[in-house]
Amino acid sequence: MEDGVKTALTGVRVFDGRRILDPATVVVDGGVIGTDPAGARVVDCAGGVLLPGLIDAHVHLRGPGDLRRLRDHGVTTALDMATWPPALVDSLRGVPGLTDVRSPGTLAVAAGGPHSGLPGVPPDSVVTGPGDAERFVAARVAEGADYIKIVAERPGPGALDQPTLDALVAAAHAHGRLVVAHAAAVEAYAMAQEAGADVLTHVPGDRALDAAAAARMRAAGRAAVPTLTMMEGLAGTGLPGVAYAPARAGVAALHRAGVPVLAGTDANATPGVPFTPAHGSSLHHELELLVDAGLSPREALRAATVLPARHFGLTDRGAVRPGLRADLVLLDGDPLADIRATRRIRRVWCAGTGHVPAG
Numbered sequence: 001m002e003d004g005v006k007t008a009l010t011g012v013r014v015f016d017g018r019r020i021l022d023p024a025t026v027v028v029d030g031g032v033i034g035t036d037p038a039g040a041r042v043v044d045c046a047g048g049v050l051l052p053g054l055i056d057a058h059v060h061l062r063g064p065g066d067l068r069r070l071r072d073h074g075v076t077t078a079l080d081m082a083t084w085p086p087a088l089v090d091s092l093r094g095v096p097g098l099t100d101v102r103s104p105g106t107l108a109v110a111a112g113g114p115h116s117g118l119p120g121v122p123p124d125s126v127v128t129g130p131g132d133a134e135r136f137v138a139a140r141v142a143e144g145a146d147y148i149k150i151v152a153e154r155p156g157p158g159a160l161d162q163p164t165l166d167a168l169v170a171a172a173h174a175h176g177r178l179v180v181a182h183a184a185a186v187e188a189y190a191m192a193q194e195a196g197a198d199v200l201t202h203v204p205g206d207r208a209l210d211a212a213a214a215a216r217m218r219a220a221g222r223a224a225v226p227t228l229t230m231m232e233g234l235a236g237t238g239l240p241g242v243a244y245a246p247a248r249a250g251v252a253a254l255h256r257a258g259v260p261v262l263a264g265t266d267a268n269a270t271p272g273v274p275f276t277p278a279h280g281s282s283l284h285h286e287l288e289l290l291v292d293a294g295l296s297p298r299e300a301l302r303a304a305t306v307l308p309a310r311h312f313g314l315t316d317r318g319a320v321r322p323g324l325r326a327d328l329v330l331l332d333g334d335p336l337a338d339i340r341a342t343r344r345i346r347r348v349w350c351a352g353t354g355h356v357p358a359g
Contacts, residue, residue, distance in 0.1 A: 053327025058264030073280030076327035113158030133167035208249035214257035230266035233275030
């Protein structure tokens with residue numbers, strides 16, 4: 001671990017969000033990217049490619065071991081999509097040398113639905129109707145939630161109805177919070193859009209999204225976190241109503257429509273969940289699946305760097321630029337030529353603290 005040492009990374013080829021630049025020097029000065037190499041310890045990177053730290057836009061966390069695994073795979077920011085209790089979330093925030101965390105705390109669910117039955121889900125996660133929305137959102141804001149997570153399901157018992165989804169989004173926006181909606185079926189996707197959610201996570205695995213649904217996403221300025229890794233894994237378990245082909249086709253439709261696609265995995269180790277993507281390594285698989293679904297390697301890299309930073313308001317990261325947080329990943333190989341090169345990690349910096357992954 002290299003903690004707080006001013007370091008000049010020489011001979012690095014920086015991915016600037018569009019292309020890989022010629023070899024240059026990048027200065028890590030405390031927790032930020034600096035400009036003056038004077039007095040810095042020099043690390044010859046010998047032409048390695050330097051990426052902004054990767055962002056996984058959909059994880060679930062159970063402890064600091066998850067953060068270590070994320071860091072070791074170049075994921076320097078984790079956008080948690082439901083972790084409780086609040087004391088656990090707080091214990092994972094701002095840990096020096098580890099992946100930085102944003103979280104909604106717990107998620108809004110209906111009584112009797114699949115999410116309300118997950119182990120340990122707090123009773124106050126259940127939203128009983130539109131009149132209960134403000135109570136739920138205010139409680140999450142008081143706990144320090146960075147955004148609000150809601151669950152949209154096919155209409156029926158165990159699902160939040162449209163008026164309740166609408167009320168949750170309105171309350172969250174009134175509190176100045178972004179809304180992320182779980183939506184893994186076509187009807188649920190439509191309901192989340194109707195409610196005005198800002199980010200939709202998962203992609204329908206029952207039927208492919210059509211061009212109209214994708215165009216509606218684009219027109220509203222929404223972002224999508226397809227979690228193809230999870231959709232592929234669920235399809236592989238034989239879970240009824242989930243297939244990978246429509247999920248992949250849905251990502252292609254979103255991409256064609258110009259919807260911002262963000263890389264997220266649904267990495268978790270939650271008991272009772274049918275599929276549990278590994279923290280860290282699954283993000284590299286997600287990038288490969290996004291490329292297979294039609295994104296270029298450049299677009300896939302943006303999906304795990306600048307785009308999640310932009311859509312989640314993380315203005316201090318997502319690029320290699322002076323003044324930004326020194327979240328960096330040094331690679332062997334060119335990920336624009338082969339996206340699998342993101343797996344070849346030489347060194348990672350989390351807010352300026354360097355780490356060489358084992359193996």
